[in-house]
Amino acid sequence: MSAVLEFVGVSKWYGPVLGLRDVSLTVGKGITGLLGPNGAGKSTLLKCMTGEIQPSRGEVRMFGRRVPDPEVFRRLGYAPEIEVFFEELTGLEFVAHLAELSGFGRAEADRRAAAVLQRVGLESAMNRRVSTYSKGMRQRTKLAQAILHEPDVVLLDEPMTGLDPVGRAQMVTLIQSLGAEGRTVVVSSHILDEVEVMTREIVVLYQGQLLAQGDLHAIRGLIDRHPHHIALRTPRPRALAAALAREDFVAALRFEGDDQLMVETRDPDRCYSAVPRIAKEHDVPLLALTSPDDNLAAVFRYLTLGARGGAA
Amino acid sequence: MSAALSIARVSILRAVRRPSSWWLSALAFLPALLGAWLGAKGYGALAVPAPLLAYVAAPLLVVPWVAGVLGEAFERRTVVYWFVRPMARPTALLGEWLGAAASVGVVLLLGSAMLAVANALTGNASIGSLARLPFAMLAHAVALAGFSVGVATLSPRHPVSLAVGVLAVTEVALPSLWAPLQVVSLSHQALVLAGLDAAPLLPSLVGTAPAPSVGVALAVLAIFAAVPLGLAVRTVIDRDL
Numbered sequence: 001m002s003a004v005l006e007f008v009g010v011s012k013w014y015g016p017v018l019g020l021r022d023v024s025l026t027v028g029k030g031i032t033g034l035l036g037p038n039g040a041g042k043s044t045l046l047k048c049m050t051g052e053i054q055p056s057r058g059e060v061r062m063f064g065r066r067v068p069d070p071e072v073f074r075r076l077g078y079a080p081e082i083e084v085f086f087e088e089l090t091g092l093e094f095v096a097h098l099a100e101l102s103g104f105g106r107a108e109a110d111r112r113a114a115a116v117l118q119r120v121g122l123e124s125a126m127n128r129r130v131s132t133y134s135k136g137m138r139q140r141t142k143l144a145q146a147i148l149h150e151p152d153v154v155l156l157d158e159p160m161t162g163l164d165p166v167g168r169a170q171m172v173t174l175i176q177s178l179g180a181e182g183r184t185v186v187v188s189s190h191i192l193d194e195v196e197v198m199t200r201e202i203v204v205l206y207q208g209q210l211l212a213q214g215d216l217h218a219i220r221g222l223i224d225r226h227p228h229h230i231a232l233r234t235p236r237p238r239a240l241a242a243a244l245a246r247e248d249f250v251a252a253l254r255f256e257g258d259d260q261l262m263v264e265t266r267d268p269d270r271c272y273s274a275v276p277r278i279a280k281e282h283d284v285p286l287l288a289l290t291s292p293d294d295n296l297a298a299v300f301r302y303l304t305l306g307a308r309g310g311a312a
Numbered sequence: 313m314s315a316a317l318s319i320a321r322v323s324i325l326r327a328v329r330r331p332s333s334w335w336l337s338a339l340a341f342l343p344a345l346l347g348a349w350l351g352a353k354g355y356g357a358l359a360v361p362a363p364l365l366a367y368v369a370a371p372l373l374v375v376p377w378v379a380g381v382l383g384e385a386f387e388r389r390t391v392v393y394w395f396v397r398p399m400a401r402p403t404a405l406l407g408e409w410l411g412a413a414a415s416v417g418v419v420l421l422l423g424s425a426m427l428a429v430a431n432a433l434t435g436n437a438s439i440g441s442l443a444r445l446p447f448a449m450l451a452h453a454v455a456l457a458g459f460s461v462g463v464a465t466l467s468p469r470h471p472v473s474l475a476v477g478v479l480a481v482t483e484v485a486l487p488s489l490w491a492p493l494q495v496v497s498l499s500h501q502a503l504v505l506a507g508l509d510a511a512p513l514l515p516s517l518v519g520t521a522p523a524p525s526v527g528v529a530l531a532v533l534a535i536f537a538a539v540p541l542g543l544a545v546r547t548v549i550d551r552d553l
Contacts, residue, residue: 050396053552073398084388086322088329093322100318101397129329145393 004028004153004184005049010058012044012208019044021208022058027186031179033195033216034188036205042188043081045205046157049186050078062153074103077146081157083138087131091122094130095145102149116148117141121170135162143174153184160194172197227251228268232275233288237261243282247274259287315399319407320414327377327415336377339369340423347427351434358431358508362445365427366499366506367513370420370452371479378412378460379471386468389553402545405461409541413457417450424449424506448506455498455533462540465548482536487512491519498536501529 003026012019020041036042047053048060051068060067063075085094092113099109117126120140125133130141139159146154156175160168175198178185189195195202196216204211204219212219234240241253241261249271252264265271268291279286327333343361351357385391394404425446432442463478464471479498486493487500494500494512503510504524512521522528 047553050392052392052395054550070398070400073396076396078392078396080389080392082389082392084390085393086326086390088326089322093325097318097322098393098397101315101394101399103398 004063005186006061007045007048008058008061010045010048010055010060012041012048012053013056018208020048020055023205023208023210024058025203025210025213027184027203029182029184030201031175031185031187031199033199033202034186034205035190035192035195035202036188037190039207040190040205041208042190042205043157044208046078046080046155046186046188049155050076074149075152077149077151077154079139079142079146079154079156079159081161083135083162085130085138085141088129090127090129091117091133091137091141091144092126094141095126095148098145099148104149112148113144116144119147120144120174136164136167139163139167139171143171147178151183154178154186156185156187158188158190160189160191168194227264227266228271228291230263230265230268230271230275230289230291231256232261232263232279232286233259233290234261234279234284234286235259236284239282240279240284240286243278243284244275247278249274315397315403316407316410319394319404320411323408323411324415326381327411330381333377333415336373337419337423339373340365340419341426343369344423344426344430348430348434351430356431357434358427358445361427361430362503362506362508363499363511363513365420365424365449366452366502367483369423370449370456370499370502371476371483373419374412374416374453374456375460375475375479376472377416378408378457379464379475382408382412382461382464383468383471386464386553392553395553401548405465405541405544405548409458409461412461413454416457417453420449420453421446445506445508448502451505451530451533452498452502455502455537458537458541459498462537462542462544465544466540484513488514488516489518491516491521493519494521495528495532498533501532504529505533 005027007023007025010020010023023041023045034042034045044053048055049062049067051072062069062072065072086097089097092110095117096109096113099112100106104112114123114126117123120143122137122140122144125137130138133141139162143156143159146156159171159175163171172194175185175187179199187195187198200216201214202216202219203213232240237255237259241255244250244263245253249265249267250263251266254262254264256262263271263275272289275289276286343365346364347357347361350360391404395401428442428445460471460475463475467474482496483499487497491512494510494516497512500510500512505526510524
C-alpha cells in the first residue's frame with residue numbers, strides 16, 4: 001500500500017490532557033475507517049491531517065508534504081464534525097463560496113456547487129438557507145463542500161451522525177463511490193457496523209493510542225486466540241449446558257435469562273459445527289445460534305479491553 | 313486576492329441577511345434624528361450628535377457586527393471551512409475586514425451623511441462638515457472594523473467584551489486622566505478628521521489637549537486597525553483551532 005497519508009510519531013497534548021500518543025501510521029488509497037469511542041482521538045487525528053491543529057511532537061505528511069501546506073489543501077477535502085455553517089447563506093451559496101476559495105472562478109464555482117449538491121441529493125434544497133436544513137441535509141452539505149474540487153483525499157469526521165436509515169445507506173453508497181473512484185477516504189465513526197459495511201481497512205484508536213491498523217478480518221483473527229462467545233437460544237438451556245460441559249472446546253458456560261446459554265470457547269470453528277449436532281443428539285431444540293463477537297464491535301471491544309489491561 | 317474578495321462579498325451578504333445588522337444599523341441614524349431635532353430647536357445639530365455618533369454609536373454598531381460575528385465563527389469553528397482551502401489563513405482575516413469595513417462603512421457613511429444634511433438644513437451648515445463628516449466616519453468604521461477583526465481573532469471567546477473594554481480605556485479612561493492622551497482616542501481622531509470640535513467625552517483631570525492634526529488622526533486610525541490585525545495575522549497562522 002503506497003502511503004498517501006503518513007503520521008510519524010505524532011503526539012498531541014491539550015495542556016495536561018493527552019490527545020494523541022506517539023501515533024505512527026500510514027493510509028493508502030481506498031476507504032479507511034477510523035474507529036474509536038468518543039474521546040479516543042479520532043477528531044484530533046483528523047485535525048492533525050488538515051492542519052487545524054499542530055502536533056506537539058512528530059509530523060503529519062500528505063503526498064510527502066508536511067501539513068499544513070496550500071498544495072495539500074488543493075488535493076484535500078474535509079467534512080468536519082461541526083454542524084454549523086454560515087447560516088445566512090443558501091446551500092448553493094455556501095458550497096459555491098468554498099469552491100471559489102478552492103480556486104475556481106464564479107461561474108465554474110456555481111456550476112460545480114450545483115453539480116455536487118445534486119450528487120449528494122440536495123438538488124431540491126440547494127436554494128434554501130442552510131439555517132433551515134435538517135441534520136441529515138447538513139451532513140450532505142458537508143460532504144458536498146468536501147468533494148466539490150474532486151480531491152484525492154477526503155476526510156469525513158462522523159459523517160453518519162444525525163442521518164436516518166435511508167440517509168445512512170445513501171451516505172455509505174456515496175462514500176463507497178468515492179473509494180471506488182480511487183480516492184483516499186478516511187471516515188471516522190463510532191458506529192461500527194456502518195464502517196464495517198464501507199471498508200475492511202480500519203484504524204482503531206483508544207485514549208489517543210493507535211491500537212490496531214489493517215484489515216478488519218486480520219484484526220478480527222486476533223480474537224480467535226482469546227475466548228469467543230456464542231449465544232445459544234433454546235427452551236432447555238440446562239440440558240444443553242449439561243451436554244456441552246463435556247466438550248473440550250468449551251471454556252465456560254453461563255445462563256442468560258430463561259432461554260439463553262452463553263458459551264465461551266477458544267475454538268469457535270469447532271464450536272459452531274459441533275453445537276447443532278450435540279443439540280440434536282440430546283433432543284434439545286436450538287432456536288438460534290449467534291455470536292456477539294461476530295462484528296466489528298467485538299474487535300473494538302476486544303482491543304479496547306486489551307488497552308485498558310482488562311481480560312479479553 | 314480573489315479569495316479575500318470572495319470572503320468579503322459573502323461577509324456583506326451574510327450581514328445584509330442578519331436581522332441584528334438592521335437593528336444595529338439603526339444606531340447610526342439616531343444621531344441624525346437627534347441632530348435634526350436639536351437643529352430645529354435652534355441648537356447646533358452637530359455639537360452633541362457628532363460626538364454621540366463617534367464615541368457611542370459607531371463602536372456599539374461595529375463591535376458586535378464585526379467582532380461578535382467573527383468571534384462566533386472561531387468559537388463554532390466555521391472558520392475551518394476557510395482554513396482547509398488552498399489559501400493562507402490571513403487571507404480570511406483580510407476578507408473579513410474588507411467585507412466588514414464595507415458594510416459598516418456604508419451604514420456609518422449614510423448615518424453621518426444624514427447628520428451632515430440635518431446640520432445643513434437647520435442653518436448651521438458648512439460645506440466642510442457636509443463633506444468631511446461622512447468620510448471621517450467611513451474612516452472611523454474602517455479602523456474600528458480592523459480593530460474588531462483583530463480582537464475577535466485574538467480573543468474569540470469574549471471578543472465583544474474585550475473590544476468594549478479596550479475602547480473604554482482608549483476613548484474614555486485615558487483621555488479623562490491626562491488630556492494629551494486624547495491622542496489615542498479613535499473617536500477623538502475621527503472628529504478631528506471631520507473638522508469638528510473634538511473635546512473628550514469626559515473632562516480631563518490634568519493637562520492640555522494636543523492641537524488637532526489631520527495627519528496624526530490618520531496615523532492613529534491606521535495604527536488602531538493595524539496593530540490588532542497584525543497580531544491577529546501572526547496568531548492565526550499557526551494557531552490550533
